[in-house]
Amino acid sequence: MAEVAENIQNIIKPENLVYQKSPVLTDKVMHYCPGCSHGVVHKIIAEVIDEMGIQEDTIGVSPVGCSVFAYNYIDIDWHEAAHGRAPAVATGVKRVFPNKFVFSYQGDGDLAAIGTAETMHAVNRGENIVMVFINNAIYGMTGGQMAPTTMVGQVTATTPYGRDVDLNGYPLKITELIAQLPGAAYVTRQSVQTAAAVKKTKKAIRKAFEIQANKKGTAFVEVVATCNSGWKISPVDSNEWMEEHMFPFYPLGDLKDGEKEDPEALKMNV
Amino acid sequence: MAKVKGAVVVDMDTCKGCNLCVVACPTQTLALHRNVNGKGYHYSYMENPDACIGCSNCALVCPDSCITVYKAKIA
Numbered sequence: 001m002a003e004v005a006e007n008i009q010n011i012i013k014p015e016n017l018v019y020q021k022s023p024v025l026t027d028k029v030m031h032y033c034p035g036c037s038h039g040v041v042h043k044i045i046a047e048v049i050d051e052m053g054i055q056e057d058t059i060g061v062s063p064v065g066c067s068v069f070a071y072n073y074i075d076i077d078w079h080e081a082a083h084g085r086a087p088a089v090a091t092g093v094k095r096v097f098p099n100k101f102v103f104s105y106q107g108d109g110d111l112a113a114i115g116t117a118e119t120m121h122a123v124n125r126g127e128n129i130v131m132v133f134i135n136n137a138i139y140g141m142t143g144g145q146m147a148p149t150t151m152v153g154q155v156t157a158t159t160p161y162g163r164d165v166d167l168n169g170y171p172l173k174i175t176e177l178i179a180q181l182p183g184a185a186y187v188t189r190q191s192v193q194t195a196a197a198v199k200k201t202k203k204a205i206r207k208a209f210e211i212q213a214n215k216k217g218t219a220f221v222e223v224v225a226t227c228n229s230g231w232k233i234s235p236v237d238s239n240e241w242m243e244e245h246m247f248p249f250y251p252l253g254d255l256k257d258g259e260k261e262d263p264e265a266l267k268m269n270v
Numbered sequence: 271m272a273k274v275k276g277a278v279v280v281d282m283d284t285c286k287g288c289n290l291c292v293v294a295c296p297t298q299t300l301a302l303h304r305n306v307n308g309k310g311y312h313y314s315y316m317e318n319p320d321a322c323i324g325c326s327n328c329a330l331v332c333p334d335s336c337i338t339v340y341k342a343k344i345a
Contacts, residue, residue: 030334035286
C-alpha cells in the first residue's frame with residue numbers, strides 16, 4: 001500500500017501534468033446541481049478562450065435561467081441580458097466593439113421560448129456573434145416546467161401526464177429553423193455526455209469563434225444537455241435517458257457549414 | 271517496454287459526487303468515497319490507483335472541473 005502511494009507521488013509532478021482546470025475559469029464553486037451539463041460547457045468555452053488567447057477580447061452575454069450566473073465562473077467581460085434578449089444585446093455589443101469576440105450563452109427556455117424573435121432576427125441579420133444554446137428539454141431553474149423543446153410524452157411539473165401534442169403542441173427544433181436562415185454560417189448540434197462528445201463540442205465551439213473572427217456570419221452551437229434535477233433522475237441515468245429519447249429527435253451533427261449568403265447574389269435586378 | 275501510468279487528483283471540496291467520472295473511467299480506477307465532504311457529497315477518489323492510465327476522460331466529463339490528471343512513463 002505504501003509502495004502504491006509512493007508511485008502516485010512520483011507521477012504527481014508538474015512536468016507530468018496532462019489536464020488541469022482551465023485558468024480562464026474562476027475559483028468560485030459552481031452553483032449548478034451535481035452532474036449538470038452547464039459546468040462542462042462552461043469549461044469547454046473557457047478552454048477555447050484560453051487556447052485562442054482571447055481572454056481580454058471576449059465579451060459574453062448571459063441569459064436568464066440556471067446559467068444566469070455564468071459571469072461568476074468564466075473570467076472574461078460579461079453582460080447580463082433580459083430574459084431571451086441575449087442575441088439582441090450581443091448584437092449591440094458586437095456593433096460597438098466589432099473587434100471583440102462576443103457570444104451569447106442561453107438555455108432552451110431563454111432562446112427557444114421567450115427569445116425566439118430575437119434569436120431568429122439576430123441570425124437572419126447575419127450578426128457576427130456566437131450563440132451557444134443549451135437544450136435540456138425543460139425549464140430547469142424554475143422547477144422543471146415544460147419548455148418548447150420538451151419531448152412528446154415527457155413528464156414535467158406542468159405536464160404531469162406527459163406532453164400531449166393536442167394540448168401543448170410539438171417540440172420545437174429551433175436549430176433546424178435557424179439552419180434555414182441566410183445569415184447563419186455554422187449551425188451544429190452537439191452533446192457533452194462522454195469524453196468523445198466533449199472533444200467534438202470543443203471543436204465545434206472553437207470553429208464557431210473562428211467563424212466570428214473571419215466575419216462569416218452567425219455561428220450557432222446547440223448542446224443537447226441533461227437536467228437531472230428537473231428530470232428527477234440521477235446524472236448517469238440522465239445521460240442514458242438523453243441518448244435514448246432525445247438523440248433520435250435531436251440528431252447530432254452539423255446542419256449548416258459555410259458562410260452567410262452573398263447579399264450581391266440576392267439583390268433584385270433594377 | 272515502458273508503461274504509461276496515470277494519476278488523478280480530485281479536489282475533494284468542490285466535487286459534488288455526480289458519479290459521471292466513475293462511469294467515464296475505462297479502467298475502473300475511480301469510485302465514490304464512503305465519506306462525505308463539507309457539502310455532504312460522496313466525493314470521487316482513486317479506489318484502484320494502479321489501474322489509472324492518465325486518459326483524462328474523467329476530467330473531460332467533470333462538470334465542476336475538479337479533476338487534475340498526471341501521466342508518466344514508468345520504465
